[in-house]
Amino acid sequence: xxxxxxxxxxxxxxxxxxxxxxxxxxxAYLSRIKKIxxxxxxxxxxxxxxxxxxxxPTSNIQSPLFGIxxxxxxxxxxxxxxxxxASKILADYHPPFDATSVAKLKAVGAVNLGxxxxxxxxxxxxxxxxxxxxxxxxxxxxxxxxxxxxGSAAAVAADLCVFATATDTGGSIRQPASFCGVTGxxxxxxxxxxxxxxxxxxxxxxxxxxTKTVADAAIxxxxxxxxxxxxxxxGDALVEKYxxxxxxxxxxxxxxxxxEYFVEGLDSKVEKVIREGIAQLKKLGAEISEISLPHTxxxxxxxxxxxxxxxxxxxxxxxxxxxGPTVANEEVENLIEMYFENRTRGFxxxxxxxxxxxxxxxxxxxxxxxxxxxxxVRTFIKRDFDETFKKVDFIATPTAPTTAFKIGEKIDDPIQxxxxxIFTAPASLAGVPGISIPAGFAxxxxxxxxxxxxxxxxxxxxxxxxxxxxxxxxxxxxxTFNL
Ligand code: GLN
Numbered sequence: 001x002x003x004x005x006x007x008x009x010x011x012x013x014x015x016x017x018x019x020x021x022x023x024x025x026x027x028a029y030l031s032r033i034k035k036i037x038x039x040x041x042x043x044x045x046x047x048x049x050x051x052x053x054x055x056x057p058t059s060n061i062q063s064p065l066f067g068i069x070x071x072x073x074x075x076x077x078x079x080x081x082x083x084x085x086a087s088k089i090l091a092d093y094h095p096p097f098d099a100t101s102v103a104k105l106k107a108v109g110a111v112n113l114g115x116x117x118x119x120x121x122x123x124x125x126x127x128x129x130x131x132x133x134x135x136x137x138x139x140x141x142x143x144x145x146x147x148x149x150x151g152s153a154a155a156v157a158a159d160l161c162v163f164a165t166a167t168d169t170g171g172s173i174r175q176p177a178s179f180c181g182v183t184g185x186x187x188x189x190x191x192x193x194x195x196x197x198x199x200x201x202x203x204x205x206x207x208x209x210x211t212k213t214v215a216d217a218a219i220x221x222x223x224x225x226x227x228x229x230x231x232x233x234x235g236d237a238l239v240e241k242y243x244x245x246x247x248x249x250x251x252x253x254x255x256x257x258x259x260e261y262f263v264e265g266l267d268s269k270v271e272k273v274i275r276e277g278i279a280q281l282k283k284l285g286a287e288i289s290e291i292s293l294p295h296t297x298x299x300x301x302x303x304x305x306x307x308x309x310x311x312x313x314x315x316x317x318x319x320x321x322x323x324g325p326t327v328a329n330e331e332v333e334n335l336i337e338m339y340f341e342n343r344t345r346g347f348x349x350x351x352x353x354x355x356x357x358x359x360x361x362x363x364x365x366x367x368x369x370x371x372x373x374x375x376x377v378r379t380f381i382k383r384d385f386d387e388t389f390k391k392v393d394f395i396a397t398p399t400a401p402t403t404a405f406k407i408g409e410k411i412d413d414p415i416q417x418x419x420x421x422i423f424t425a426p427a428s429l430a431g432v433p434g435i436s437i438p439a440g441f442a443x444x445x446x447x448x449x450x451x452x453x454x455x456x457x458x459x460x461x462x463x464x465x466x467x468x469x470x471x472x473x474x475x476x477x478x479x480t481f482n483l
Contacts, residue, residue: 004159008216022067042155045115059109066109071161074115077196086130089346093323099196116151125420138479143404146176153180163211171424174436178399178448185217189431193228201310214466218242246466250284256291256392269442277439293384303425305374312358399436399448438474
């Protein structure tokens, strides 16, 4: 087995046994990226000098991620490297600072291989709204990797980094993880600092990771979680020893299956894989029962009103003056016209669509009808989860209604694209943690099982997901694409 096929735990072990040096591993990844990534197009920027970065001043062989090659979704600010949010309006942005997550990973020795593609400003479910390139699904190069963290999911699936950072606002970690057959952890809202991560919708944006295994996600979360004085929404909840609490059986745990998630629109082949997954959870000792989350059907419209409203305000700061292809002074009459032109040229269609939707939903006379109403429905959705978690410990669902769709299939039909979030948006609105883990295959394409838990119950969530993962081994299967 090649070095790049190893997960985090295995790579660390090789270092400890001195079987390989971090420099060799970083070199192996860089040369694989050179060879394979032209087919996948997951990287927007490759840190060619990564080998020289192995020795960070604060890290040593004892550091938890010493010499581990990782990569960041291109919305994480990285000092000395471009950070574009896959948008033309930030094409020339080189932040002078690191996001908290980037700094934390660096401090424990991780080596940054570069920046990964995403939908523009993370708006999308296929990574096709990126202004720069279309990332391909390693399981089928004609298909999307999901989104918005499609670059992160594809890079992990194709062994182009050990793990990747990612963000999830309505499903952007879990859905691409499902499409690419990897593990995607979206922690509780506020569990990991958002400082230095370019915002999409601030009341929903959640930082997490895409990894090869649940055990790897547990290690990453231990490093990333915690309070940050630069992000007031991070809490002081205890950061547990997630990697030490993993389990192998599920005796005594109650798992609820929401009936609203097994409805029309769920692909029957996906349903079959998920039902088998649920049977596996039962075999491991969990008590399975049907539950109801009655407001599920309102989640997608509620999410799109709230997200677009927050997007319209967050996008207001981009004027295209310093970091994008700004218009020349002679081309415009005045300052307002310059902003107008810069934003017209700098933003893609999906971003513009949401700015318009959000501006409308927040405008005088409509705010009560749309934005306020959506906030009220959000409370109902949150209550569905609160009530359910009084009865069960976890909820299990499909992560997405389908497997990876074809490139181009949905990009001109926003409603179809938005429906890709149907099973992920509810947990985002409720702010509860979720994980997508490989559950099997439908016609050769990966299917993800989503597990959801109460707020800040990541430790138990990872424990259950781990038990499922090691008992099935679906995560061990690798895509075989033509080199
Ligand atoms: N697909 C969803 C959207 O387009 C989710 C995006 C995300 O989580 N960043 O809004």
